[in-house]
Structure formats: structure tokens, C-alpha cells
Amino acid sequence: MKVIKYLILFFLPAVTANAQNIMTSSPYSMFGLGEIVTGLYGSNSAMGGVSTGMRDAWLINTENPAGLxxxxxxRLFAETSAFLKSESYRSKSGSSHAFTGNVSAFSLAGRIIPRWYMAAGLTPYSSVGYYFQSTQPLEGSPDSYYTSIFEGYGGLSKVYLTNAFMLTKNLSVGVNVSYIFGNTKLTESQSDISVENRMYTHNFYADFGLQYHRQLNRDASFTVGAVYGYKQRLKLENSIAITYSSNETEQSKKNTTQYLPQYFGVGGSLAYKKWTYALDYSLHQYSCLSSGDSRVKFKDSHELKMGISYFPDGYTSGSYWKRITYKAGVDLSTPYMQINGQTGYSYRVSAGMGLPVMNGRINAAFYYDRTQLKNNVFGREAFGVTVSYTLSELFYKLKL
Structure with a gap:
């Protein structure tokens, strides 16, 4: 327990402090709830992020809470994740490049009593982070120009408590009870005048999962699962701060409404000898979000994830290289944002390894992410790496 206690004391303040920090550099994160954070944490990041039909003795699966x-x-488990990524954005008006990195998630998990498992943690839900300038002619003075600076940061975070129950030997159900909270600050500056729009929101939320697992024989097993999350209203409390010559005045603004989108997904996995194959499909109904800009609209997103892993030797007596898990995956989706009526495609390819270390495992994933809308309205490319460290300690003396 001492090792996990020190891990909590070291990483939890860092995750809490970074929960609202910049995790993206997308100029389109200013719309809606920001850029939805996916694929930046978890030991299955290298497998395309498959989760609905995944379960393992070392997998803290809260995407499908039944998998817990x-x-x-x-054992009692603690897991923390971090990422680094290089992003490039292109549009008809120009291009930009940025490098970001952060601690992205923290979780604790274990069995409470027979058939009852729990987990608790903190993860990002969405992120806002951008900075750009716009130069326009001054009205009435054709040869004069003024420059506006636009910047924003913040986002939403999720604190969750997961409960999972093994109803029978093969069937499990689970629920995540979450508290969604966060604030964003969007600023427009011209000369010595600055207008800052501050938004804050918070609410409770729950999502659900189901899994059926069956051992076919000594070398083969399969798991199928389903997940569901309902549409949840979020009230955004708004205020505007106007700064002129170092003097700031603040005034309230009419509250606005956004939503956490409804979603559902199905998936499955097949483990045969040293190989595991997994497939997920999900639909997120982002069309309930409002951008506040007639040029930008949100639409429902379909997503297909495929992953594979290879584990040469499951015995601790084997050589170190035979105890490494090799992983790869693909994530295909339709973008949830439509710009000037243009849609497109999005995909991510990833590969990585699970490395055994003393009292735990390190899972590292390298990925390439691309989103492209038609007519070059918007394009995004990202190269990145995610690292998750899962630590465990034997807890048998206190188990019931």
C-alpha cells in the first residue's frame, strides 16, 4: 500500500492542477464545449482505444464500466497517464503548428467484496486552447489596419466513481457516476482594450455498461459488450470582463445551454492463444451542441475502432522480451464538426507495447491522427505518444 499511497500523493495534485490546462491548440476548440478529448489515456490507446468488449486482469476499463x-x-490498482503531441492545422486562410503535453488521467481500482468492483478517478472531457491574430482594414480609413488577438483556454474535466457487479459467472454490469465541471476563458484584444468571456458549468452525469464473457476452451475466450450514456443538459454561467487601460469592469451575461451528447456503442473481443482481436462501434449525437457561429455546426459522429495485441509468454519465469505485449489499432470516424457546410473524414493509427516493470506495467503508444474536411476548409494532423503507468499491490490480507 505504501507505493500506491506515494503515487497518489505525487500524481493527483498534478492531475488536478492540469485538468483545466491546455491539452489542444485547435482554433476550433472555441466552439461548443471545446475539443473532445479521446485517445490520450488508458492502457489500450495503442489498440485504437477499443474498450467496449475488453477485459483483463490488469485493465482498468471505465469506458465500459462492466469490464472492471x-x-x-x-490486487489494488493505480494508473496515471500522460501525453505529448505535435499538431498542425491548415485552412484556406493559413496554417499553424503547436506542441502540447500534459498529465491526462488518474484512477484507482480494485475489488471490494466478491462480485463487487469499484474505481475512482479524474479524466479530461474536453479542452479549449488556441491563439491567433487577425488583421483587418479600419472602417473609413482604407490605408489603416487594426489587429485583433484571439486566445482561449480551459475545458471540462470529469471526476468519476465506477461500480461494477458480476451478476453471474459470465454476465457483468457497471455504472459510472460522474461530476462534470470546468471553466473556459475566451479573450479578444485590440490595442489597449480586452474583452474576456468567462464561462463556468457543472453537473452530475451517469453512463452504463454491460459485458458477457465466456471461456470457450483452454486457449480461447470471447467477450461482447454494450455502453450507453444519456443526453445531459449543461447550464453555462457567463460573465464578461472588459479591460481598458488596466481598469477592469465585469458584468454578468445571459446564461447559455449546451449538452453532453447521448451515445451508445457495441463491441467485442476474441482471445485465442497469444492473440487478442477487438472491434468497437459507437454513435455520439453531437448534433445537440450549438457553436454560436453560423459557419460551424455539429453533427452526429460514427466511430469504428479495431485493435490487436500479441502476448508471447504469460509466465513470469519467461524472458523479459517474451513478457512484453505488442499492440496496434485503427480508429475511423466521421468528424463531429461541419465548417461552411463541408464534412470529411478522420482516422488514427496507433502502435505500442506493454512493458512489465516492478509492481506494475508501462503501456506506451505512438499514434498519427488526421482530420480532413472537403475543399481544404480545415485539416489537422497530429503525431503523438501516450504513456500509462499501472501500478498494483497485493491486497489479499484484507479481501473478504
Whole structure:
């Protein structure tokens, strides 16, 4: 327990402090709830992020909370994740490049009593982060120009408590109860005048999962699962701060409404000898979001994830290289944002390894991410790496 206690004391303040920090540099994160954070944490990032039909003795699966019942019953687990990425954005008006990195998630998990498992943690939900300038002619003075600076930061975070129950030997159910909170600041500056729009929101939320797992024989097993999250209203409390010559005045603004979109997904995995194959499909109904700009609209997003892993030797007596898990995956989706009526495609390819270390495992993933809308309205490319460290300690003396 001492090792996990020190891990909590070291990483939890860092995750809490960074929960609202910049995790993106997209100029379009100013719309809606910001850029939705996906694929930046978890031990299955290298497998395309598959989760709905995944379960393992070392997998803290809160994307499908029912998968938590696959954990080793004699261990307490702690996991933290971090990422680094290089992003490039292109549009008809220009291009930009940025480098970002952060601690992205933290979680604790374990069995409470027979058939009851729990997890708790903190993860990002969305992120806002951008900076750009716009130069325009001054009205009435054709040869004069003024420059506006636009910048924003913040986002939403999610604190969750997961409960999973093994109803039978094969069937498990689970629920995530979450508290969604966060604030964003969007600023427009001209000369010595600055207008800052501040927004804050918070609400409770829940999503649900189901898994059926069956051992076919000594070398093969399969798992199928489903997840569901309902549409949740978010009230954004708005205020405007106007700064002129170092003097600031603040005034309230009419509250606005956004939503956490409804979603559902199905998936499955097949483990055969040293190989695991997984496939997920999900639909997120982002069309309920409002951008506040007639040029930008949100639409429902379909997503297909495929992953594969290879584990040469599951015995601790084997050589170190045979105890490494090799992983790869693909994530295909339709972008949830439509700009000037143009849609497009989005995909991510990833590969990585799970490395055994003392009292735990390190899962590292390298990925390439691309989103492209038609007619070159918008394009995004990202190269990145995610690292998750899962630490476990035997807890058998206190198990019931």
C-alpha cells in the first residue's frame, strides 16, 4: 500500500492542477464545449482505444464500466497517464503548428467484496486552447489596419466513481457516476482594450455498461459488450470582463445551454492463444451542441475502432522480451464538426507495447491522427505518444 499511497500523493495534485490546462491548440476548440478529448489515456490507446468488449486482469476499463470485473481479485490498482503531441492545422486562410503535453488521467481500482468492483478517478472531457491574430482594414480609413488577438483556454474535466457487479459467472454490469465541471476563458484584444468571456458549468452525469464473457476452451475466450450514456443538459454561467487601460469592469451575461451528447456503442473481443482481436462501434449525437457561429455546426459522429495485441509468454519465469505485449489499432470516424457546410473524414493509427516493470506495467503508444474536411476548409494532423503507468499491490490480507 505504501507505493500506491506515494503515487497518489505525487500524481493527483498534478492531475488536478492540469485538468483545466491546455491539452489542444485547435482554433476550433472555441466552439461548443471545446475539443473532445479521446485517445490520450488508458492502457489500450495503442489498440485504437477499443474498450467496449475488453477485459483483463490488469485493465482498468471505465469506458465500459462492466469490464472492471475482469481485474485481478487480489490486487489494488493505480494508473496515471500522460501525453505529448505535435499538431498542425491548415485552412484556406493559413496554417499553424503547436506542441502540447500534459498529465491526462488518474484512477484507482480494485475489488471490494466478491462480485463487487469499484474505481475512482479524474479524466479530461474536453479542452479549449488556441491563439491567433487577425488583421483587418479600419472602417473609413482604407490605408489603416487594426489587429485583433484571439486566445482561449480551459475545458471540462470529469471526476468519476465506477461500480461494477458480476451478476453471474459470465454476465457483468457497471455504472459510472460522474461530476462534470470546468471553466473556459475566451479573450479578444485590440490595442489597449480586452474583452474576456468567462464561462463556468457543472453537473452530475451517469453512463452504463454491460459485458458477457465466456471461456470457450483452454486457449480461447470471447467477450461482447454494450455502453450507453444519456443526453445531459449543461447550464453555462457567463460573465464578461472588459479591460481598458488596466481598469477592469465585469458584468454578468445571459446564461447559455449546451449538452453532453447521448451515445451508445457495441463491441467485442476474441482471445485465442497469444492473440487478442477487438472491434468497437459507437454513435455520439453531437448534433445537440450549438457553436454560436453560423459557419460551424455539429453533427452526429460514427466511430469504428479495431485493435490487436500479441502476448508471447504469460509466465513470469519467461524472458523479459517474451513478457512484453505488442499492440496496434485503427480508429475511423466521421468528424463531429461541419465548417461552411463541408464534412470529411478522420482516422488514427496507433502502435505500442506493454512493458512489465516492478509492481506494475508501462503501456506506451505512438499514434498519427488526421482530420480532413472537403475543399481544404480545415485539416489537422497530429503525431503523438501516450504513456500509462499501472501500478498494483497485493491486497489479499484484507479481501473478504
Amino acid at each position: 470485473t475482469g481485474l485481478d481479485t487480489l
